């Protein structure tokens with residue numbers, strides 16, 4: 001467990017956003033990173049971009065670089081804290097992909113997940129069973145666990161699962177009922193279906209499926225296929241919390257993919273709510289693809 005850290009060491013701020021990049025403060029560190037969704041938006045505070053800790057250049061496939069090198073500036077204990085009803089912390093690290101171990105644009109959604117999952121548990125008098133697919137470093141897992149749910153955390157990458165588990169320990173949630181599994185999400189879901197398992201909620205946040213327009217049809221099939229499995233695993237009354245971070249897949253197309261999945265799964269699904277990227281990640285009206293993160297929340301009958 002990490003020692004206590006002050007708010008200024010753990011808090012996050014999006015300082016500016018534009019010209020394909022974002023300027024963010026993670027605790028005491030200010031980073032200038034690429035951000036495809038910031039295309040088509042002009043920087044609104046150009047003067048802030050001169051005083052940064054580090055800048056990332058290169059592709060997000062893993063072989064870009066930070067200037068200066070992280071070893072010269074990366075704090076030994078560096079983390080992102082969500083201080084809500086169900087608080088947790090995610091350890092940060094400057095990675096060669098330009099990522100730092102958290103997608104801060106999800107933070108409002110983690111708060112929402114924690115609040116929404118706490119309510120039915122109080123009514124049911126038992127812990128909810130939650131499946132979190134493509135679970136990355138554990139934001140949604142820890143939000144659900146901190147709210148009292150039993151969680152199954154699935155990510156294909158063992159090192160990412162290890163990091164999520166470390167984040168649970170940093171957050172004081174190591175003893176919570178969380179199963180940590182490194183496996184392909186589709187394979188895991190098919191096996192759970194064979195075993196007759198059912199969940200009260202399935203959360204899924206796959207990587208970007210559509211990078212270019214020519215990938216759109218395949219991306220929509222991908223969203224349909226994984227959501228079909230998720231819907232089949234929900235008990236009647238269960239919640240689907242399904243994200244897409246493909247800017248090219250707008251709400252209408254995403255809803256259509258989910259509708260196709262519900263029809264094929266033979267489940268009635270009502271949309272209760274839409275989730276979004278944090279409101280500081282503004283979208284230019286002329287660049288709708290900037291609205292990349294969207295989440296549909298539905299209840300199955």
Ligand SMILES: C[S@@+](CC[C@H](N)C(=O)[O-])C[C@H]1O[C@@H](n2cnc3c(N)ncnc32)[C@H](O)[C@@H]1O
Pocket residue numbers: 102103106133134135136137138139140154155156157160183184185186205206207208245
């Ligand atoms: C966009 S990240 C998820 C972001 C995360 N939910 C959050 O907001 O913090 C996508 C994750 O999906 C994982 N992933 C990619 N393909 C997968 C697959 N076939 N099965 C399970 N996980 C997969 C990656 O390892 C990565 O951790």
